[in-house]
Amino acid sequence: MMGWKKGIGIMLRCIAFVLVFSMFFSHTTNLLMRHDDESNEIHAFYGEPEDSIDVLYIGSSPLLRGVSPMVMWKEYGFTGYVRASALQAPAVSYGLLAESLRKQSPKVVVLLCDNIFLEYDYTEREGDLRRGLDGMKMSLYKLDIIREVTEADERQSALSYVFPLMRYHERWKEIDLAEDKPEPLLEHSFQKGNVFLGYNAGLDYPEGFMQPTGQPAPAFNADAQAYIEKSIALCREKDIPVVLLHLPKMAWSFEESMAVEQFAADNGVVYLDLDREENRTQLGIVPQEDYYDKGHMNLRGSVKVSRWLGKWLDERYALPDHRDDPAYAESWNADWAEYARKAGLEE
Amino acid sequence: MDTEALMKILAELRPDVDFEENKELVDSGELDSFDIVSLVGELCDAYDIEIGADDIVPENFNSVEAICALITRLQED
Amino acid sequence: MAFTSFRFVVFLAVSAALYFLTPKRCRWVTLFVVNYVFYFLAGGRYFVYLLATTLTTYLAAVMLGNMASKNxxxxxxxxxxxxxEGRKAWKAAFARKKRFVLVPALLLNFGILSILKYSGFVCNNLNALFARLGVGGELPIFRFLLPLGISFYTFQSMGYLIDVYREKVEPERNLAKLALFISFFPQIVQGPIGRFNTLAEQLFRPNEFSYTRVKFGVQLMLWGAFKKMVIADRVAVMVDNIFGFPETLGGCYVAVAALGYCIQIYGDFSGGIDIATGAAQIFGITLDKNFERPYLATSIPDFWRRWHITLGAWFRDxxxxxxxxxxFFQKLGxxxxxxxxxxxxxxxxxxxxxxxxxxxIGIWHGAEWKYIAFGVYNGTLIVLGILFEQPLKNLAKRLGIRMECFSWRVFQVLRTLVLVALGKIITRAPGVSASVYMIRSMVENWDTNIFWEGGMLKLGLDEKDLWILFLSCCALLTVSLLQESGVKIRETLAKQNLYFRWAVYLGAVFSLVLFGVYGLNYDASDFIYRGF
Incomplete structure (x- = not known):
């Protein structure tokens, strides 16, 4: 039997080694991890002070490109954050929402509803899953998502989601040690999850856009529907109103719009469809100018959408104006300045 | 027992091995399985004994003394 | 549960913790339970085969033991x-009596193994023969999935039974203890094949926790994982690409593939054995050595004394x-x-x-003609080696070649390596005719553009991968040479100062994490020896 003193010495040495090891490990992770805007933006959400976000937006890329909390801050003075990623899996959306609501108590939650029709195949969408998950801190919610993904696709390992280095380890080949510096995930975002794009695709609406075709609407995907219902239930439990949102997108139909409206009514939440004729007119969307591609607004479109949507939210939910609140003003005004500069808007 | 005859057999089998000194003939790899089989054949003829596969363990062949002991035991049985 | 999987690491850590937390008297029970949990998790459906072997071995051994004490x-x-003469006759009669117990047990257990492993092969060939002879009828072919580690545990338990028959060991009268001996989880998957007289006592006694030993065990496991994940799995990409197209690539490619496959299979198999040995060491159990730097062998028999030692020893004894x-053979002689x-x-x-x-040994590796060819090839080499040993020595003497020097040793090692590599082509090529074709192209079509025209880079590994492969093989060779000259790596490392040691540990873990071939876009190739 070894003596106590010796035993404690060994224990301390092991702990010290584990610490040193973890340091190297996270350093290497930061060096090799693939950084997407989405993971950075999703991660920077943790940098927002507790209970400081008035509107929380969750969903896929149309939100990421199309909704700018900074524009709404400037115009109406309420705060918002977009936790969006390209083709966000319904499970990830739910996890992000549930996790966010532990630290924030928004006045409204806005869920992008387009993906309710989408069959989400985990085996085909690893990249999109990573975009959503790599920026998310470890939590029971994240573990639930990981379990669901790895059960559906046994090629993917849970370990590689817990330690992303296990997934990106082969990138040592691409790294130039002289050039590339370890880059931790973003801690503070000036654009609050809105990664805008300047390009203008110069598109036109397809023929008969948003006109009834007489065809039945496609069916909802059962999993997606279940997760949206779960999200709504969670918000109801916390007494937070939910808006199901559809942002301008050329691949959308009258029938789909009606189906989601019915779904919203059944679940007792508000549905807002920005492709409906009456909303489009008010927004003043010009298809030749405001689209980045068929599915996403460009910067110009996003500013139009955000101005209109901000007003709509502000009026409907009587959101607070923090512009003169010293607890907000400094940080948010500085972020606005940077956003305006990067976006080329007037300060 | 007649050690001289044994030494003669051994020397004929492997003239390059120092049987007097080496006490780990098998464990050191000096005698391999081929040597053992040839040796056993010779011993059986010379001493009129039967050495079975179950007697082939390193301890019985590691040194001249061990081999003598094995032969003596088998002769007495 | 692959040895390099996270699940295995967790399983090992949990079982080691349970083992050392158990009161000393019952530690072996914990080990037994852990083994059966492992076997259940790894290949649950085939439990019945393991149980059958354990039970029949137990019963036969106890019967033999009882007979021996009565006798x-x-x-x-x-x-x-x-x-x-009377004493001789008595002994012979008793041996005959014992064989009535031994032989059925052997037949049953090797029978299970043969039917599972070889029935498909035998029936296929018989069907082909019937067709050629124009005889009607076709034998049905059953495809069995092999129970995990069946070759290994069958050999281990039958070795024990023969030892009892030879009255070398006392039969184990506690069924659970025998079950523990047959199913020790680090070794059941791919060996080494243990012997009752050395292994059993270590399993049954209460081993104390030792920090140094655990550390050494973990170090050995890391080294094994390095050999498997960094070297073997990397070179496998290249090897697969060449053996996949035996007709299109010339002799130089074949040579590279043969050497590559030598490295791959050694890294994979000995790496797995290192992990097993290290894992056992954590529990305070020393497994038999299975490899002793085989590619430094100076002759084919020497190679087989250094390669898969426990299997060779089993067949020898x-x-x-x-x-x-x-x-019969003495008379024949x-x-x-x-x-x-x-x-x-x-x-x-x-x-x-x-x-x-x-x-x-050839058919032990698998039920295919190429393994038989591999066995015959090695057998022939050994026989020729013995027959020509003396004449060649005489020839060398007459030519005045000095044989007690370093250069001669290097020559011997290289010569052996070439012969071994040729044998590996036989086992790795898709079939016997493909391997003949490949070996022939090494003689007839010595296409060297693999070296000059970037041919190496078209085999699935890029330049950086090749560098990693080269450097890690250098590390392997250095360690092997050091060990060959008697240096004990882990003991030497333990004597260095803390900073150096930690640098080595960190380097080892990170080279696994970064340079190991694992994760998506890569088929988790299980240990090549697992199915055997």
Missing amino acids: KTAFAEAKAGLDK YVFYPLSLSK KAGRRVFGNYIGKLLPVLIPQFIIFFL
Whole structure:
């Protein structure tokens, strides 16, 4: 039997080694991890002070490109954050929402509803899953998502989601040690999850856009529907109103719009469809100018959408104006300045 | 027992091995399985004994003394 | 549960913790339970085979033990009244009696193994034969999935049974203890094949926790994982690409593939054994050595003494000695001396059993013609080596070649490596005819553009991968040479100062994490030896 003193010495040495090891490990992770805007933006959400976000937006890329909390801050003075990623899996959306609501108590939650029709195949969408998950801190919610993904696709390992280095380890080949510096995930975002794009695709609406075709609407995907219902239930439990949102997108139909409206009514939440004729007119969307591609607004479109949507939210939910609140003003005004500069808007 | 005859057999089998000194003939790899089989054949003829596969363990062949002991035991049985 | 999986690491850590937390008296029980949980998790459906082998081995061994003790008292009483011939007759009669127990047990267990492993092969070939002979009828072919580790645990338990039969070990009368001996989880998947007299006692006794030993165990496991994940799995990409297209690539490619496959299979197999040995060491159990730097062997027999040692030793003790010392072969030897003269005659009882052993080792690797060809190839090399040993020595003497020097040793090592590599082509190529084609192209079509025209880079590994492969092989060679000259790596490392040690540990872990071939876009190739 070894003596106590010796035993404690060994224990301390092991702990010290584990610490040193973890340091190297996270350093290497930061060096090799693939950084997407989405993971950075999703991660920077943790940098927002507790209970400081008035509107929380969750969903896929149309939100990421199309909704700018900074524009709404400037115009109406309420705060918002977009936790969006390209083709966000319904499970990830739910996890992000549930996790966010532990630290924030928004006045409204806005869920992008387009993906309710989408069959989400985990085996085909690893990249999109990573975009959503790599920026998310470890939590029971994240573990639930990981379990669901790895059960559906046994090629993917849970370990590689817990330690992303296990997934990106082969990138040592691409790294130039002289050039590339370890880059931790973003801690503070000036654009609050809105990664805008300047390009203008110069598109036109397809023929008969948003006109009834007489065809039945496609069916909802059962999993997606279940997760949206779960999200709504969670918000109801916390007494937070939910808006199901559809942002301008050329691949959308009258029938789909009606189906989601019915779904919203059944679940007792508000549905807002920005492709409906009456909303489009008010927004003043010009298809030749405001689209980045068929599915996403460009910067110009996003500013139009955000101005209109901000007003709509502000009026409907009587959101607070923090512009003169010293607890907000400094940080948010500085972020606005940077956003305006990067976006080329007037300060 | 007649050690001289044994030494003669051994020397004929492997003239390059120092049987007097080496006490780990098998464990050191000096005698391999081929040597053992040839040796056993010779011993059986010379001493009129039967050495079975179950007697082939390193301890019985590691040194001249061990081999003598094995032969003596088998002769007495 | 692959050895390099996270699940295995967790399983090992949990079972080691449970083991050392158990009161000393019951530690072996914990180990037993852990083994069965492992086997259940890894290949649950096939439990019945393991249980059948355990039970039959147990019963046969206990019966043999009882017979032996009864015989002892009876013989002691009768001994005085018997002359030498009488004693001999008594022994022979008793041996015959014991064989009535031993032989059915052996037949049953090796029978299960053969049916699962070889029935498909045999029926296929019989069907082909029937078709050629124009005989109607076709044998049905069953495809069995092999229970995890069946070759290994069958050999281990049958070795034990033969030891009991030979009265070398006392039979284990506690069924759970015997089950523990047969199912020790680090070794059940791919060996090393343990012996009762060395392994059992270590498993049954309560081992104390030792920090140094655990550390050494973990270090060995890391080294094993390095060999497997960084070296073997990396070179496998290249090897697969060449062996996948045997017709299109020239002789140089074949040579690279053969050498690559030598590295791959050694890294994979010995890496797995290192992980097993390290894992056992954590529990305070020393497994038998299975590899001793085989590619530094100076001859084919030397190679087989260093490669998969426990399998070779098993065949030597339980097949080779009984065969070559049997009356039949001893008589054959005597007859041979009259016909062929002393030199060859003396060798006959050695050579023929040796050939049989290599045939068996060949089919042990798998039920395919190429493995039989591999066995015959090795058997032939060994036989030729023995037959020509003396004449060649004489020739060298006459040519004045000095044989006690470094350069000669290097020559021997390289020569052996080439012969071994040729054998590896036989086992790795898709079939016997493909391997013949490949070996021929090494002679006839020596296409060297693999070196000059970037051919190496078209085999699935880029330049950086090749560098990693090269450097890690250098590390492997350095360690092997150090060990060959008697340096004990882990003990030497332990004497260095803390900073150096930690740098080595960190380097080891990170080279695994970064340079290991694992994760998506890569088929988690299980240890090549697992299915055997």
